[in-house]
């Protein structure tokens with residue numbers, strides 16, 4: 471059945487109790503086990519009320535069955551459990567460093583063959599869809615903000631692979647991989663969906679019943695469920711995603727334009743910039759461009775001085791919170807492909823002029 475309501479309405483209204491006298495929000499239920507005869511039995515196996523509610527909302531947003539996990543990485547690990555021993559995985563050259571680490575660790579241990587493909591090599595991805603067991607995409611990518619042609623890749627003919635998309639940077643409001651033809655959409659709920667830097671959670675959504683069953687079976691055995699409080703906080707955060715994201719995206723677009731014109735900045739990557747190589751493609755299938763930007767300054771020392779010199783923008787890892795954060799990305803393990811002086815910034819909901827003043831001041835001091 472096609473739900474006529476817009477996702478922005480559904481994420482507010484779904485996942486709520488509905489019996490007379492119930493509270494408007496599911497209370498946190500810290501429970502491992504339940505008395506027999508009800509909906510739940512043991513929360514590693516069949517969840518809790520807050521886990522169920524979170525899955526209802528995320529599933530409705532992406533248009534599939536959602537399974538939530540204790541972190542984004544736990545969700546990715548569950549997806550990798552779908553790959554048979556000795557199977558073949560295609561993954562992007564630029565992707566979240568934890569995912570790259572898990573993939574290379576498994577390849578080194580002989581669990582699978584790993585093929586890395588440039589995010590923009592659409593023909594390479596299409597070829598991988600026929601022959602690989604898992605095609606793992608991440609778009610926009612972390613931290614280079616590369617855009618992969620998801621519609622073309624997900625619909626490529628002769629496909630044998632399970633195609634999964636890490637859609638963390640886009641959120642379900644920015645793109646819906648299942649509608650584009652992917653088998654799996656994955657999110658680090660820790661980031662924009664949670665939105666307040668106060669929880670770890672992950673999600674995988676699919677329309678394929680066989681995959682949902684296998685992922686759920688893996689989660690039950692591997693035990694990668696979120697806690698009841700984390701599920702509650704994620705759902706509470708998700709309720710305001712649409713307004714947070716609107717502000718964060720408009721701030722990001724404005725900062726990207728101002729950074730692009732700044733003499734101390736060599737290059738800005740943000741798919742919302744008309745000059746960005748991913749812009750036309752992103753505009754063709756995304757709704758908005760997210761709120762992460764990356765930009766290059768002269769070198770790593772300058773980048774360190776910029777992120778440490780800001781007072782409103784917090785020097786911290788991770789992204790997607792209401793508060794702006796920035797971090798130097800090059801020079802870390804698994805980041806040899808990154809240009810020197812790269813800064814990744816997650817843009818929050820503060821007033822854009824305050825953010826710009828902070829950035830411009832730190833850039834001026836660091837580049838002096």
Ligand SMILES: *Cc1c(COP(=O)(O)O)cnc(C)c1O
Nearest residue numbers: 541542543566612638658660671
């Ligand atoms: C943070 C992140 C992850 C990992 O999620 P955790 O919740 O930290 O485990 C995966 N993919 C992307 C794109 C991320 O930004």
